[in-house]
Amino acid sequence: MWEKRPIIFLILATLVILIGTTVTVVIPFLSVNTAADKIDSVIPYTALQQEGRDIYIREGCNNCHTQTVRPLVTEVLRYGEYSKSGEFVYDRPFLWGSKRTGPDLARLGGKYPDSWHYKHMDSPRAMVPGSNMPDYAWLKNNSLDPQLIERKMQVLGFPTTPAELSDLKGKSDMDAIVAYLQKLGSDIPWRKTVKTEIVGELVNPYANVDHEELEKFEALYLNNCAACHGRYHEGDIGPQLVGANYSENELFSIIYNGVPAGGMPSFASLGSDKVWQLTNFVKYYVSAEDHP
Numbered sequence: 001m002w003e004k005r006p007i008i009f010l011i012l013a014t015l016v017i018l019i020g021t022t023v024t025v026v027i028p029f030l031s032v033n034t035a036a037d038k039i040d041s042v043i044p045y046t047a048l049q050q051e052g053r054d055i056y057i058r059e060g061c062n063n064c065h066t067q068t069v070r071p072l073v074t075e076v077l078r079y080g081e082y083s084k085s086g087e088f089v090y091d092r093p094f095l096w097g098s099k100r101t102g103p104d105l106a107r108l109g110g111k112y113p114d115s116w117h118y119k120h121m122d123s124p125r126a127m128v129p130g131s132n133m134p135d136y137a138w139l140k141n142n143s144l145d146p147q148l149i150e151r152k153m154q155v156l157g158f159p160t161t162p163a164e165l166s167d168l169k170g171k172s173d174m175d176a177i178v179a180y181l182q183k184l185g186s187d188i189p190w191r192k193t194v195k196t197e198i199v200g201e202l203v204n205p206y207a208n209v210d211h212e213e214l215e216k217f218e219a220l221y222l223n224n225c226a227a228c229h230g231r232y233h234e235g236d237i238g239p240q241l242v243g244a245n246y247s248e249n250e251l252f253s254i255i256y257n258g259v260p261a262g263g264m265p266s267f268a269s270l271g272s273d274k275v276w277q278l279t280n281f282v283k284y285y286v287s288a289e290d291h292p
């Protein structure tokens, strides 16, 4: 019967759509960006970091990398504390993304020392054998334009000081992108607080394995550790392992948890069996004096 009264039909249809919009869009929006989302420790990007962010967008890094850790057990284990909405208030535009050819970068800040990033951006394969990320070595050759960066900061309304701007002189695109990467997800102090609880007694499943067997675990060392501790455990970005005097359990927990404040990432995501293989491999090599 309504179809014979177009005007009333129109009014009713509009009302229904309005109610639908209010319930599904307007009301939820009231709880976005409110005081409850605000995180006091989240601060705007510095001029150098903001420029790094623009380079990140320019180079299309977001085509391969997401920047949001979803609240799922596997993601939290692999990347760290899940992302909070308040952490993105200074992201314009946001770079959450949807494609993970490479790993998520939302919690990258502080995972590695700066020197790791410089080498990795120069040639990803130098740090991660088998990486298919392109080289960005040429970023070193582009110098920054402080005047342009100053204007960008003004447009965004981010605070900056003359000293900060004059520091940009002589810096390159590479410096900016590394500064940006080190800021990612590090405004909230999550890294200091996480430590995977190791439940129960540690039992080394490879305690009675002979040396020939241990050598098979070298590939794991080469893939995960050599970039920082050297091909022959002689040290590079990380300290030399030769001569390190740790018990098996101490080694296990260093590798499992990493050294969050010192720039060594956690290797919990390898699973405890592989961490035990590494523990035994390292233990043998660091204590075997006649070894290379």
Ligand code: HEC
Pocket: 056, 059, 060, 061, 062, 063, 064, 065, 101, 102, 103, 104, 105, 108, 111, 124, 125, 128, 131, 132, 133, 134, 136, 177, 181
């Ligand atoms: C073609 C896809 C691709 C592009 C484009 C790309 N990456 Fe990657 N990225 C990867 C892959 C795959 C890995 C994992 C292997 C590795 O660490 O090299 C990775 C790893 C990384 C890591 C190490 C992450 C970690 O937690 O270990 C960083 C940092 C990184 N990329 C930054 C960048 C930046 C910055 C750009 C843009 C300048 C970029 N990537 C562009 C594919 C890509």
Ligand code: HEC
Pocket: 111, 112, 113, 116, 221, 224, 225, 226, 227, 228, 229, 237, 238, 239, 240, 241, 244, 251, 254, 255, 259, 261, 262, 263, 264, 265, 267, 278, 282
């Ligand atoms: C991104 C670089 C990096 C990678 C990759 C890395 N480490 Fe480390 N590692 C470090 C740094 C840096 C330290 C020093 C941390 C500190 O004490 O401040 C360290 C410390 C250590 C220590 C303690 C050494 C000492 O003298 O106190 C051990 C043992 C160790 N790492 C083993 C490993 C093993 C095994 C792997 C591979 C699974 C590995 N690391 C991967 C950077 C790295």
